[in-house]
Amino acid sequence: MDLNGVNNFKIVDYLQNLKKNGFQIILFVGRLTLQKGPDYLIRAIPLVKSKLPKTKFVFVGAGDMFPQLVSLAYQLKVSEDVIFTSFLREENLFGVYRSCDLLVVPSVADPFGLVPLEGLNNDLPIIISKTTGVGYYLNHILKFDFWDIKEMANKIISILKYERMKKTYLLNSQKEAREKFCWSKTADQLISIYKKCLQ
């Protein structure tokens, strides 16, 4: 898939180049399916662009909604602002994470969702829909209703605009995520459950 003439393997260079030219980049990572709500993010693009014209939106992932999303972007006249990369393997994906300014997770329904934690792990501030499961465990995260396009856009713009808050927000979200989702801690908990069962 190479919608905007961007070769997958050079995507990181391309994004870095955009940043050098003063663009801010908003990222979506996930299957392009109804469940993940990519269409809601596309609907928010005109609103974001109305306040922050120098923004681009990267969609990493593949799925059956792809043709519909292309069509929607065209209808909303934002095709030039949207980059579809299709599925990316880890090395490229983490490079993309590190080249962006904000990760948006607009899931309609997601029992947990690892993408937000990946984002935080790659030093990317995140905002998530209230129906993204991981939000249940994290307090230091801004949330929105997936259907509330205006509020999603409000939060995207605000985070990109207010630099001092962005730093505090990222640091606190990362700290909380690392405290709550640490494999060694989870393994310890599991071991203690086993031990209880054996007693």
Add this chain to the structure above:
Amino acid sequence: MPSIVFYFKIHQPERLKHYTVFDIGQDPNYFDDERNKFYLDRIVSKCYIPTLNLIKDLIKETNGRFKVNFGATGILFDQLKKWHPEVISLFKQLSQTNSVEFIGETYYHSLSCLMSERDFKEQVILHKNLIKKLFNQEPQVFSNTELIYFDQIADYIKDLGFKAILTEGVDRILEWRSPNFIYNDPKEKIKILLRNYKLSDDMSFRFSAKWWSEWPLTADKFASWLEAYNGNGEVINLFMDFETFGEHQWPETGIFDFLKNLPFEVLKRKDLEFSLASEVICKYPSRGIFSSFSPVTWADTERDLTAWLGNEMQKECLELLFSIEKQIPFYLKETWRKLQTADHFYYMCTKWFADGDVHKYFNPYDNPYEAYLNFRNIIEDLKLRIKPNVKIYIRN
């Protein structure tokens, strides 16, 4: 004979409405009247009316020997005037008993003392004038927002004619000394009354705590604790939020019965009395110097400013707000001052939030970042409004 000084802080902020980036330059109204009225209705019926009526009865039944001090902010009176004038009438009736004293405050429960001496003084004078107008009293004693105190405040309020200030009996400053005496600032300009946080918190926080070894707290037991200070203290300062009665401690906890019985339990002990703040500062001399270069407050265990200015977001917002002080035109001054209210900064506090233990009491936000974004968008709008060549609004 120790004098018991009751001081009730009475305040409700004007909370902000949801204000997005799309509202900047479009919407000059920042405050959520509907929500503010909703909270005020609740607090008036659960706390203000029943407690003020009870205090009125207690003053009558004790022939004026039960005495209390009120620190009510101007921003609260403005809201009461609009939606609950009957509460102001009750305060007026109480003010005529000679057993009630109104303490000076900043009008908008503002953090201005940290940023602008000029605006701080103007707000204190505004509040003083309001108390004079409503109750024909001239406050002699001052209580800063959240009991903030540092040595310079003594100079500020001395200039404004106050004789004393209330603040927290902070252990790290008192060290071995007791809060149950009157102190002076280092220049000996004003007297300082220190909150006995242990006894105050026994009433306001631990009263209904079943894990507490002293639960249930009865008026008799509490009065006996007060009596134990006889010979080892001159004033026992019990400072707390007025919302303790009926809101922080629900009626089911027995808080109203406790308050109903306490004056009689205290007064039947011949060594105890209730006093007004201005009475104790005349009655007792200062027993030492209470000095703090950095601000102390009555908040949390730290007793510092970190609840309001503990993170970058809070600091940025306060700095931005005061960076435009000189450009604020007369017609926007009230709005600008309402934004100084400490509660707006409190909502942005992140220090409790990691455990999900957000201070949710009447907090309109889901998290501190929402509070920041809302406030920050409003400042952006305010900055637009003070630009001389931008005519985007009709003056409101």
